[in-house]
Amino acid sequence: MDGKTLPGAPGHNGLPFADSAAGALLDTDGLIIGWTPAAEELFALPAESVCGRPARELLADPAGWPGPPGEYRMSAWYGETVVRTGRGEELGIAFQVLPLTGTGAGTSAGPARFFVLWAPAGTVARWQQDQAFTRELFLQDRLGLAVFDAELRLVRTNTHLLPYTGLLPDLRNRRLGDFLQAPDAAAIERRLREVLRTGQPLILAEETVRTIEDPGDGVVMAVSAFRLQAPDGQVFGVTALFTDVTEQRRSDERLAILHHATAAVGRSLSVTGTGEELAAVLVPGLADLAVVEIAEAVFTGEEPAPGEDGLLPLRRTAVAGERAAEVPTGTVVPADADCAPALDASPASMTAPLRARGIFLGRVTVRRGPGRPGYAPADLDLLCEIAARAALALDNARRYTREHRAAVGLQRSLLPPSQAETVAVTTSGFYLPADTATGVGGDWFDVIPLSSARVALVAGDVVGHGLGATATMGRLRTAVRTLADLDLEPDELMVHLDDLVSQLRDEPSEPEEPTGPDGPDGPGGPGRPDGLDRPSRFTRPDEGGAHGDQRADPIGATCLYAVYDPVSRRCAMVSAGHPPPAVAGPDGTVAYVPLNPGPPLGVNGLPFEVTEIELAPGSLLALYTDGLIEGRDTDLDEGMAELRRRLARPGAAAAPLRELGQEIISGRPAHQLADDVTLLLARTHAVPPGNTAVWPVAADPAAVARVRQDAVRQLHAWGLEELAFTTELVLSELVTNAIRHAGGPVEVRLIRAGALTCEVSDPSATQPRMRRALLTDEGGRGLYLVAQLTTRWGSRYTRYGKTIWAEQPIPDDPQAQSS
Numbered sequence: 001m002d003g004k005t006l007p008g009a010p011g012h013n014g015l016p017f018a019d020s021a022a023g024a025l026l027d028t029d030g031l032i033i034g035w036t037p038a039a040e041e042l043f044a045l046p047a048e049s050v051c052g053r054p055a056r057e058l059l060a061d062p063a064g065w066p067g068p069p070g071e072y073r074m075s076a077w078y079g080e081t082v083v084r085t086g087r088g089e090e091l092g093i094a095f096q097v098l099p100l101t102g103t104g105a106g107t108s109a110g111p112a113r114f115f116v117l118w119a120p121a122g123t124v125a126r127w128q129q130d131q132a133f134t135r136e137l138f139l140q141d142r143l144g145l146a147v148f149d150a151e152l153r154l155v156r157t158n159t160h161l162l163p164y165t166g167l168l169p170d171l172r173n174r175r176l177g178d179f180l181q182a183p184d185a186a187a188i189e190r191r192l193r194e195v196l197r198t199g200q201p202l203i204l205a206e207e208t209v210r211t212i213e214d215p216g217d218g219v220v221m222a223v224s225a226f227r228l229q230a231p232d233g234q235v236f237g238v239t240a241l242f243t244d245v246t247e248q249r250r251s252d253e254r255l256a257i258l259h260h261a262t263a264a265v266g267r268s269l270s271v272t273g274t275g276e277e278l279a280a281v282l283v284p285g286l287a288d289l290a291v292v293e294i295a296e297a298v299f300t301g302e303e304p305a306p307g308e309d310g311l312l313p314l315r316r317t318a319v320a321g322e323r324a325a326e327v328p329t330g331t332v333v334p335a336d337a338d339c340a341p342a343l344d345a346s347p348a349s350m351t352a353p354l355r356a357r358g359i360f361l362g363r364v365t366v367r368r369g370p371g372r373p374g375y376a377p378a379d380l381d382l383l384c385e386i387a388a389r390a391a392l393a394l395d396n397a398r399r400y401t402r403e404h405r406a407a408v409g410l411q412r413s414l415l416p417p418s419q420a421e422t423v424a425v426t427t428s429g430f431y432l433p434a435d436t437a438t439g440v441g442g443d444w445f446d447v448i449p450l451s452s453a454r455v456a457l458v459a460g461d462v463v464g465h466g467l468g469a470t471a472t473m474g475r476l477r478t479a480v481r482t483l484a485d486l487d488l489e490p491d492e493l494m495v496h497l498d499d500l501v502s503q504l505r506d507e508p509s510e511p512e513e514p515t516g517p518d519g520p521d522g523p524g525g526p527g528r529p530d531g532l533d534r535p536s537r538f539t540r541p542d543e544g545g546a547h548g549d550q551r552a553d554p555i556g557a558t559c560l561y562a563v564y565d566p567v568s569r570r571c572a573m574v575s576a577g578h579p580p581p582a583v584a585g586p587d588g589t590v591a592y593v594p595l596n597p598g599p600p601l602g603v604n605g606l607p608f609e610v611t612e613i614e615l616a617p618g619s620l621l622a623l624y625t626d627g628l629i630e631g632r633d634t635d636l637d638e639g640m641a642e643l644r645r646r647l648a649r650p651g652a653a654a655a656p657l658r659e660l661g662q663e664i665i666s667g668r669p670a671h672q673l674a675d676d677v678t679l680l681l682a683r684t685h686a687v688p689p690g691n692t693a694v695w696p697v698a699a700d701p702a703a704v705a706r707v708r709q710d711a712v713r714q715l716h717a718w719g720l721e722e723l724a725f726t727t728e729l730v731l732s733e734l735v736t737n738a739i740r741h742a743g744g745p746v747e748v749r750l751i752r753a754g755a756l757t758c759e760v761s762d763p764s765a766t767q768p769r770m771r772r773a774l775l776t777d778e779g780g781r782g783l784y785l786v787a788q789l790t791t792r793w794g795s796r797y798t799r800y801g802k803t804i805w806a807e808q809p810i811p812d813d814p815q816a817q818s819s
Contacts (some may be wrong), residue, residue: 010029020115021096028112030054042093044086044117048695055116060084075099080121094124144221147228148195150235152176152189181210184218192238194223199235201226206245217373221251254382257285261386266393269400271299275317278364278390282320286383287366289321292355294362298394301402303359307621313363341384350373352387356395362504407467408433414474417611419658420447423754424455424566424619425682428657432626432665432677442469442557443625444477448484449623451794451805453753454565456484457682459623461675463556472555474502476601480561489798494608495600497559498576501601504555546575550657556602560623566617566687567751571621572612576601579629579640582647583613590648592640617686622652627675628665657681691752692716697735699744704735707748710759718752723808726789727758730806731783734760735769742801755791755807763801 022042025034032055035047043050056062060082076098082090085283100113110216110384137158146724147156176185187207195202202225210218222245225642228237261281268274275292282290293314295304306312342351348368364387368375400694412431420427427589442462450456458480479500483493560581573581573593577600579591588774595611606670615621622643629639646652661681693714697703715724731748739748742764751757768783786793786806793806 003178021119024050024055024116024118026055026114026116028114030056033113039118042085042091042120043083049086057503058083060090063218064134066577083118089295093118093119095119095754139689142388144244146240146242147237148188148192148240149237152192152196152238152405154623155237158683166801167651171410179189179213180216181212181215184209185325188223188240191223191238195227195238196235199227202240206249208755209242218246219246221245234345238457250378253285257281258382258385259484260285262389265386265390266396269395269397269404271394271401272317274390274394274397275362276320278317278386279320280384281681282364282366282383284321287321287369288369289323290371291316291365292318292354292362293364293630294394295360298398298757299401301398301400301405303398305362309354312360317362326675343375343380345378349371350375350380350383352380352383354387354391354394356388356391359395359397361391364385379688389536404433407470408617410467410474414470414477415444416446421686422447422449422455423453423687425684426657427680427682428661429681430661430665430677430679432627434676441465441676442476443622443676444473445678445680446477446480447680447682448481450484450563451792451796451807452565452754452757452759452803453567453751454563457564457580457621457623457680458561459625459678459680460557460559461625461627461678465676472557475504476501476557478558480559483672485794489610489796489799490563490572491608492612494561494574494576494601498601498604498608501557502557502604505602508739551702558600558626562623562684564621564684565732566685568614568666568755569684569686570614571618572610572611573596573610579626579636581624582622582640582643582654583615584647586618586653587617588648588650588653590762592642592644615684616754617684618653619684621682621684622645622647623680623682625676627677628679630675657683687751687753695738695748695749697744697746697748699739699746700735701739703739704732707731707735711748711750714750720752720756720810722811723756727756730786730789730808731757731760733786734758734804734806737782738762738764738804741766752810754810756810757805757807759803759805761798761801765797765801766795767795767802768804 022039023036023037024032027033032050032053035045035050039050040046050058050714076096078094078096080092080094082092084090098115098117100115114376121491137143143158145158146154149155152175154174154176154717159170160558168559171179174760176188180188188209191202191207192207194200202223204222204224206220206222206371208218209221210216221244223240224243225238225240226236228239241536245479264275264281265274268277271294276296279290279292296313296315297304299315304312339355340793344350349364349365351363364383366383415431416429417606418429425447427447429447431443431445434441442460442464444458444462446456446458448456448458458477460473460476460480462473462476476497479497480493483496486493488496490685558572558575558577560575560578561582562571564571573595575595575597577597580595580597582590582592584590592611594608598608599606625644626636629643631639635644643664646660652660661679665677665679693710695707695710697707708731711727712724715721715727727750735746735748738760742762745763747759747761749757749759749761751759783793789806790806793803793804
């Protein structure tokens with residue numbers, strides 16, 4: 001090889017860069033006697049130009065030739081220097097000098113030749129870094145490292161391949177299936193084959209790893225892998241890194257359960273619903289079985305308090321999970337009044353208290369089956385956090401229950417008796433509050449006896465929900481009764497009621513004071529809706545207005561007012577934005593009254609139109625609020641069609657009102673209602689023609705005597721002789737006043753229907769007024785006598801003047817009963 005190009009550089013196991021470095025052969029004098037092709041490329045000098053020259057001439061500074069440290073040795077030495085290439089560039093290189101001591105190659109004084117390896121200094125530094133990185137990587141104890149050949153046999157691993165028991169002592173030439181469970185090994189190998197096939201690296205793919213000797217629950221490993229290739233592109237293996245992420249996975253699972261619980265618990269303001277949500281959210285993520293027990297007092301909205309024995313009765317409210325059907329519900333079990341968190345390893349169970357604002361409300365217990373691992377302290381912390389959030393929702397439900405019960409109680413106390421019997425109608429009323437976060441509404445119905453055996457039927461709905469709406473309902477119901485007592489025409493009464501609502505809307509109100517962190521829209525209590533979120537053809541009043549309006553709860557309502565006269569069998573009604581009543585005839589036909597609804601109350605300045613219909617005896621009149629015909633999943637037309645169908649079923653017209661009403665509202669569960677439901681059913685009666693008597697009276701005082709005679713004759717015919725004297729006196733006073741103050745024509749009517757009613761009608765619009773007469777006065781005592789001799793008296797305006805009436809009770813007489 002003297003003076004010739006060497007075929008290649010000899011390899012050396014101790015050299016980090018010997019496989020690809022440039023090489024030169026030197027004699028003992030330092031002359032170049034051999035030159036490799038790699039050296040020609042590195043120095044840009046052919047072998048012919050360098051062979052026979054001293055190697056130091058290649059240096060940028062020939063005087064700085066780095067000789068061996070001390071005397072020639074039989075071992076190699078390393079160094080770095082700067083050379084000048086054939087291109088005139090200065091290049092920093094690292095070199096390694098290898099003494100050659102082969103046969104005949106040297107003497108005992110030292111080697112006969114030297115082989116020098118050259119490589120750029122930067123390349124050598126990278127080789128050294130790669131070697132250090134690989135060496136340190138295999139020494140890591142928190143990272144499993146494995147090198148597989150192309151057949152996925154283990155070539156090399158570090159000592160901590162998997163932080164798991166059951167590994168073989170020597171894993172070389174083993175496959176994963178030799179020590180891992182078959183499904184786990186197959187899953188990992190499937191991913192590694194994909195890396196070998198595509199060359200796409202695998203990044204943190206999570207797989208469960210269980211060994212054959214110790215299956216248990218295993219550990220969760222994040223597997224990353226990349227393909228190994230030779231410089232010529234040949235694939236010869238894959239390297240995989242295993243990271244234990246078991247605790248991280250469990251932490252993520254716990255966090256997901258907490259997020260799910262936070263979102264789920266508290267969606268209901270029902271105590272039972274909150275308990276059911278809590279139990280459901282814990283299974284199966286945290287437990288195989290979850291039991292929620294809540295103090296009895298919570299269900300009535302009260303704060304639980306332990307008894308004298310220090311124990312607190314709990315009700316098992318909700319159970320979820322495996323074998324849940326075997327856990328008794330609705331039972332009462334004793335529990336410590338101050339239950340503390342507890343973790344029991346065998347059986348695997350945990351208990352956490354439900355405590356909010358320092359009040360113990362109940363407890364939640366979770367349990368795992370034998371096939372799952374026991375609970376860790378972190379699991380107990382998670383259960384306590386979920387229980388704390390659920391307890392806040394439970395306390396909100398408790399306080400809402402208390403307020404809701406109070407509002408419903410107030411609402412019911414403001415309504416009339418559910419059943420009533422009058423001469424004109426038999427009625428049955430129903431009120432079903434919606435189970436909503438906004439509280440009960442302002443729906444109401446009423447049955448108001450009027451003069452002359454007539455009756456007023458009322459249905460109304462105040463905008464909004466909560467105690468404010470209930471209080472407004474009470475005010476409006478009182479106003480309707482007061483106006484009805486004046487015997488106003490239906491449209492006139494509605495005008496006065498509309499004026500009242502307008503005045504209420506204009507009243508300034510004090511700004512609502514905050515109620516603490518749980519204010520009206522906070523977690524401690526329900527917010528207040530505007531009640532206008534459902535479009536309807538029977539529109540509620542607009543609650544808009546200036547942003548500076550001080551009223552928090554706008555006043556507005558719809559109302560239907562109907563007056564039924566059993567003598568004429570006619571019913572006059574007027575609507576202020578309220579849905580029309582349904583009429584079921586005795587023959588089973590059902591129709592809605594074609595009334596023209598006016599504007600809702602509070603939108604004053606517009607007239608109201610009266611609709612009058614004739615009802616056959618035994619007809620069924622149904623008044624209701626829109627909560628009956630509108631729901632979360634049904635629109636107005638569907639609801640009206642359903643009501644018509646229920647009223648038209650065979651036998652409905654003659655069915656007991658209580659049963660029929662329960663049937664109508666039974667299909668409307670409270671938790672599905674968008675608004676409260678009010679229903680008033682009224683079955684009409686008629687006064688037979690023979691139970692009334694009418695006489696026209698001439699405008700002559702002499703006609704009073706004839707009126708008395710005719711009245712006594714009629715009372716004898718009815719068997720009411722006992723009332724003759726009183727009736728004569730009453731008619732004398734009323735007819736005389738009418739003739740004296742109003743002139744003619746005058747009409748007298750007697751009605752025998754539950755009571756004996758004496759009516760005197762005249763064309764005057766002047767209302768009579770009772771006054772206290774002095775001893776010297778010659779008159780003025782007539783109405784006083786009428787008031788003393790009858791149970792009730794009054795006057796009402798008519799389209800042709802006025803009518804003064806007075807009632808007397810009828811002695812028990814079967815003939816006095818109306819049909």
